[in-house]
Amino acid sequence: MTRCRLCGSATLASVVDLGATPPCESFLAAEQLDLAEPAYPLHLRVCTDCWLAQIPPLIKPEETFTEYAYFSSFSTSWVEHARTYVADAVERTGLGPDAFVVEVASNDGYLLKHVVDRGIRCLGVEPSVNVGAAARDAGVPTLTAFLSPETGAEVRAEHGPAALVVANNVYAHIPDVVGFTQGLRALVADDGWVSIEVQHLLTLIEENQYDTIYHEHFQYYTVASAIRALASGGLALVDVELLPTHGGSIRLWARPAEAAGEPSQRVADVLAREKAAGLQELSGYTEFSARVAKVRRDLLKFLVEAAESGRTVVGYGAPGKGNTLLNHCGIRPDLLAYTVDRNPYKHGRYTPGTRIPILPPEQIAADKPDYVLVLPWNLRDELIEQLAFVHDWGGRLVFPIPELSIVEGASSKEVTA
Template sequence: MPEADRPSCRLCGCAELTGVLDLGASPPCESFLAETELDSPELTHPLHLRLCPNCFLAQLPPLIDPAETFTEYAYFSSFSHSWLKHAETFVTTAVDRLGLTGSAFVVEVASNDGYLLRNVVERGLRCLGIEPSVNVGAAAREKGVPTLTAFLDAGAGAAVRREHGPADLVVANNVYAHIPDVLGFTRGLRELVADDGWVSIEVQHLASLIELTQYDTIYHEHFQYYTVATAQRALATAGLAVVDVEKLPTHGGSIRLWARPEAAAGEPSERMRAVLAEERAAGLHDLSGYRDFAARVEEVRLALLEFLIAAKRRGERVVGYGAPGKGNTLLNHCGIRPDLLPYTVDRNPYKHGRYTPGTRIPVSAPERIAQDRPDYVLVLPWNLRAELTAQLGYIAEWGGRLVFPIPRLEIVTPEREVN
């Protein structure tokens, strides 16, 4: 590879990145196809996770333009009941923790369809969503959530501050991994937040991804993957200090970082020190913790393919549940196509009648499962296991079973899982 084309660390600039996992090439995970596009070629990009040996940020090269992906977006947060409850609980606890009153100002970056800020509106607090996707931002405004259509950078953050004043709380849930310009985005956070304010960031924890072989969450929209240590380094570039961290079960294992401008930060909490110690013990602050990851990923791939092929040979039918971005990484890496998985279903009507990128598996409405009564349902959004096990309990009526591919292949009867 020519020197000019060699990827370098987007956080520290180190030019020698270490390969962790190469998943080949696949299309962007949310680029679902209309039926009229099935005879057209698809653009694919390499999906190669690398680690910086200097600052230890895990990252992908910026091969896609977020403006192309997020201007018209297929993901709406409000279709997950458990995620709506998670957002409601966060707002309740944040308002109490920070003592937010009627004069407070809350900003959410990547506010999607207003799933979180609607709880802020209900409490009578002033708020603003910053959402780059035109279609989901419009859905938020229809719910009464003030929403600005924009990508956050230092300029956009400063403009919001000039017009609305500094924010007492800036929320950035499941977006800090989605931006290639991590330095510019972080400066935008600092522009938004008051000098004595708070920034709350939720992001998948790299420790969970590695430990539980959650490799399907590696896709082109995720440009980097954080430990608490690397998030500290990234936020410090704009004068923000992490003072506390919570470990969350969402997305298979996430962290909620609480940060403040350095002058107001104070000492880090004991639980933050504890999580940093856990990361260090797992070898995530050096190269040692990543060495066997690719081999474990291959075991996940082989186990799923062996199951699907054996089921087909027995004449049993396997269909999918969900069409999440992570599912498309799994399907493309494993080479699963309609011969092994004739369709999947999803609650989001935006995806109905479309086809998964790369693998071209049709997406139907959830009611199709009850009509077809398949032998197995492969659950692609495995991170919603409890919610979906309850929703799909009815398949036990005809002896149907659920298949969870990650962290290891598991086949369960729904009624047993619920009890």
């Protein structure tokens, strides 16, 4: 990668190099285990002109999202997050019964079903055939397509302009950030709203969340770089919310530039935090690689010592972020016997690169392992509650990020390794 995909600058500085890994959602069937598996460099760099952090666009979205393994509805807390969001958005934007709402990357309809329940006309734009079909089965109107300026214009021509366009956890997933933003502008009414949720680079850096760097995520935003990205499509940021989701996200409220007005004080406050953290200069990025290396060493030390002492360790969850962690650390079934996941799509498959089997969640209670390594650490509170039964036989939960910690006993006492 030689130029920034947002501003075209050639001044890109290395942040962290995680080596080469397979695409994080390319789970393997048993018959694929003896076949070659492609791996691609995973090297995060930051543009020193617009400060957009990014990885090379080595994989086309069509390769990942046509058949997709992630179904949002399998996370209880994520469904509740969507319900709360819809209620708040209706109040903020004054959506009435005649409004039209579009969600881009609407997955299995986990969010728009709350819009449907309110009797508000809506449409999901979802590129993955399998999850889009699940949304339609659930009663959520869904178009199977990638968003582009042309797609946005076609939807607008057929359905009218949208009072609200939602783009949650997709703004990082598209290599053509300018074209995608232009697509958002094509969808939204001239006096409408665009709402975007995306992981905050500030917390990614501060909390060592390097496993959220994977090939599906082409860029990583601060509010400052998001303002530049939105402007490329004729949108202006008017407000921002800091969210705990995915370890720390930002919810960006934008409007067409001609209707935006002055941004809120919260925008200024978050920009000041980012500047204080050094994220508009190289000093904010220089120590990250060393802290990533420590996460790897600490986790490997724990797993090796557990194996040598005869203690069993299994995983919980098979998220994309978990595959970045497993591949970067070089973890194989000798250190992690298997992992489990609530998504039946993944059962009987294997993690990309590391070839760890994925089983149904009931396997944990059947085997009673000594430790359960929780890979979707961003659902920490939800999973500590769901996995409380592990303590019944003296088992313990292990969280690898932001630093290795072990949850001891039913009291959830935490010990930092």
